[in-house]
Amino acid sequence: MYQEEFVPVSFKLKIKRKYTVNLKYWAEIMKNIFDLYAEEICKNNDCHIGHIKALFTGKEKDYIKLSIIKKGLPAETDFEGINKYPAIELIVNSIVSSVDQKMSLAAMKSACKSLEKKFQIKTQIIAGTKQHH
Amino acid sequence: MGKIVLATGFLGSGKTTFIKQLIDDLSSKDTKIALIVNEIGEIGIDNLFMKQLGYNIWELFGGCICCTLSSGLESTLIQLESEYDPELIIIEPSGAADPYNTINALLNHGYPREDIINFFILDMARFDMFVEIMSPLFIGSLKQADVVLINKIKYADEKSLKEADEIISKENEDSTVINIYKNDYLVTEVQYLINHVLGRE
Ligand SMILES: Nc1nc2c(ncn2[C@@H]2O[C@H](COP(=O)(O)OP(=O)(O)OP(=O)(O)O)[C@@H](O)[C@H]2O)c(=O)[nH]1
Ligand SMILES: [Mg+2]
DSSP states (O other), rough: OOOTSSSSEEEEEEEEEEEEEHHHHHHHHHHHHHHHHHHHTTTSSOOOEEEEEEEEEEEEEEOOOOOOOOSTTTOOEEEEOEEEEEEEEEEEEEEEETTTHHHHHHHEEEEHHHHHHHHHHEEEOOOOOOOOO | OEEEEEEEEEETHHHHHHHHHHHHHHHHTTTEEEEEESSSSSSSSHHHHHTTTTEEEEEEEOOOTTTTTTHHHHHHHHHHHHHHHEEEEEEOOOOOOOOHHHHHHHTTTTGGGGEEEEEEEEGGGGGGHHHHHHHHHHHHHHOOEEEEEEEGGGGOOOHHHHHHHHEEEEEETTTTEEEEETTOOOHHHHHHHHHHHHHHH
């Protein structure tokens, strides 16, 4: 019904740190990145967020799930697991009206750049990842 | 044939969160459940999430159940029934879809309407948007609901809650309305409704 307005953009995001941290810390990093990302893509246009979501799956049943559903509302994160990680790889599905792949990737790049120092992270965005089934 | 639970609601409303609570509750009662998730996007995040938690998922890809995939849904159901024979099939359609088409596909497949229970999740954080710019999808979804689950109440003011209440009674006065909360156990009213559909009271 609204499938034409809400076109999903999918990509992967790798985040690396020098030191290993727990999921709570990683969730905090993700929250900072995605809050900036959402602010950036909603900055210049009259966009409506369908759902911006990201998922990290780690060892055993470890996971971090992040969601943004509305402009101005901070990201919510849910996580479970006790393991620590030096790097995480997220899959991202960003469904925002009138925002295409190019704009999404540019916004993510800029969000990551501005937080690299603060959180001592290195990031890499991998576009257009098809899932195997 | 198993009974069907549908979790409908706009993108990001809380369908998967609700389904996770439901599965946790039912698994502890030895119910044989299957889950069908249909998500828009190249990557099925909910599929991966549920798999990570150890749940068995039957995937639907390449479109949404509502329009392009009703035949995909039917073949998934046939396979599911013959290979696994679940008591309960939980379906999460894509959040941009009108539930009418999904329900129709299920009826065409031979499920009686009373064997299907449709939980429509109403995300109060975005109530304004639903009313202002998505009214056809919102009202359509509401009309198809057996149960309206109201969540994210902390983001809503008195006025929107009252307005939501009025719209629900106007568009679907037969529906049951229940408030739900994340990070909590499945509420008793929902447990009761599920037991009813499963013929377990
Ligand atoms: N406060 C509150 N937040 C909730 C509730 N249910 C879900 N959420 C949050 O809403 C966001 C989206 O939840 P999901 O369960 O992924 O929503 P969904 O409808 O499955 O999303 P899509 O499959 O992408 O359409 C997450 O951040 C959840 O934590 C609830 O009852 N209360
Ligand atoms: Mg979902």
